[in-house]
Amino acid sequence: MNVKEIIEFIAALLMLIGAIMAMISAIGIIRFPDVYTRSHAGTKSSTLAVLLTLTGAFLHFAVEQGFYSVRLLLGIVFVFLTAPVAGHLITRAAYSAGVKMADSTVEDELKDVFENREEDKGK
Amino acid sequence: MDNYKPNNMILQTTTSLIAFLLLGFAVYLLFAGHNSPGGGFVGGLMTSGAILLLNMAYGSLTVKKMLPINFTMLIPIGLLIAIATGLGSFIFNVPFLSHTFGYFTFPIFGEVELATAMLFDFGVYFTVVGVVMTIILSIAEDQ
Numbered sequence: 488m489n490v491k492e493i494i495e496f497i498a499a500l501l502m503l504i505g506a507i508m509a510m511i512s513a514i515g516i517i518r519f520p521d522v523y524t525r526s527h528a529g530t531k532s533s534t535l536a537v538l539l540t541l542t543g544a545f546l547h548f549a550v551e552q553g554f555y556s557v558r559l560l561l562g563i564v565f566v567f568l569t570a571p572v573a574g575h576l577i578t579r580a581a582y583s584a585g586v587k588m589a590d591s592t593v594e595d596e597l598k599d600v601f602e603n604r605e606e607d608k609g610k
Numbered sequence: 611m612d613n614y615k616p617n618n619m620i621l622q623t624t625t626s627l628i629a630f631l632l633l634g635f636a637v638y639l640l641f642a643g644h645n646s647p648g649g650g651f652v653g654g655l656m657t658s659g660a661i662l663l664l665n666m667a668y669g670s671l672t673v674k675k676m677l678p679i680n681f682t683m684l685i686p687i688g689l690l691i692a693i694a695t696g697l698g699s700f701i702f703n704v705p706f707l708s709h710t711f712g713y714f715t716f717p718i719f720g721e722v723e724l725a726t727a728m729l730f731d732f733g734v735y736f737t738v739v740g741v742v743m744t745i746i747l748s749i750a751e752d753q
Contacts, residue, residue: 565631572624 491550498546505539508532520589522581530574537566618667625667632660640735641728650731654738661739662746670751681743688736695729 488496515528545559582597636656643649665673699708711725 561631561635565628568624568628572620575620 494546494550498543498550501539501543501546505536505543508536508539512536520591522586523578523588526574526578526581530570534566534570537570538563541566622667625663629660629664632656632663636660640731643731644723644725644728650734651738653731654735655742657735658739658742658746661743665747665750670747681740681747684736684740685744688733688738688740690733691736692730692733695726695733698726 509532512528512532515532516525519525519528541559541563545556545563548554548556548559582601588595636653636659639648639656640650640653641648643653661673661677664676668676695709696707699706702708707730709725709727709730711723711727713721714724715721
């Protein structure tokens with residue numbers, strides 16, 4: 488195996504791991520009990536899946552055709568920045584809307600903060 | 611709900627980074643349109659997407675202060691640019707909207723192919739930004 492074949496193998500492996508990550512994320516979204524754990528599965532592992540797949544595609548085109556796609560790098564940066572923020576905003580909106588947590592939840596630390604804020608509003 | 615101030619720090623910090631990325635990519639799409647996917651339409655939509663993201667994170671009043679542009683005026687400006695590129699062909703005694711291109715050498719970029727179709731694309735770009743921003747802002751500010 489020369490260097491080119493090794494890098495191509497790494498690219499294929501990255502894309503395969505990315506696909507497996509996406510499937511794990513999908514299974515997590517189906518099986519977790521409430522919106523907060525689902526967002527935990529939906530944002531973290533899907534972000535990693537997209538990053539791995541894009542890195543694999545970048546490596547593939549770089550080795551196969553000598554084409555260094557700046558757009559793929561930009562896409563990696565973009566998804567890495569935006570997907571966790573989107574998850575944060577969705578769960579925050581869900582909490583503000585009063586979505587119930589799963590029955591197995593033991594502690595809600597944000598509850599006191601939100602109740603204090605309700606009192607501040609009255610003043 | 612009067613003095614309730616939501617804590618938007620994470621969204622605003624990300625937006626100030628992402629908006630630059632989006633605007634840069636929009637300009638890239640606008641200039642790439644001749645030889646690869648892109649063009650005035652996608653570039654215009656991307657630009658209005660970036661401005662909308664700023665609007666969502668910072669509120670429309672702040673964005674109005676930041677970008678003092680009357681987006682309704684962009685529509686006639688874009689249409690005038692498009693018509694002007696069409697009328698320009700009359701100067702050289704050729705049919706309406708005839709386009710041409712040439713090769714020019716610049717200090718940094720080297721030899722660049724410049725086409726007059728690019729100017730028409732600028733017209734499309736301004737019109738698309740104006741139309742999309744006018745539609746969405748007039749819906750959003752409707753009380």
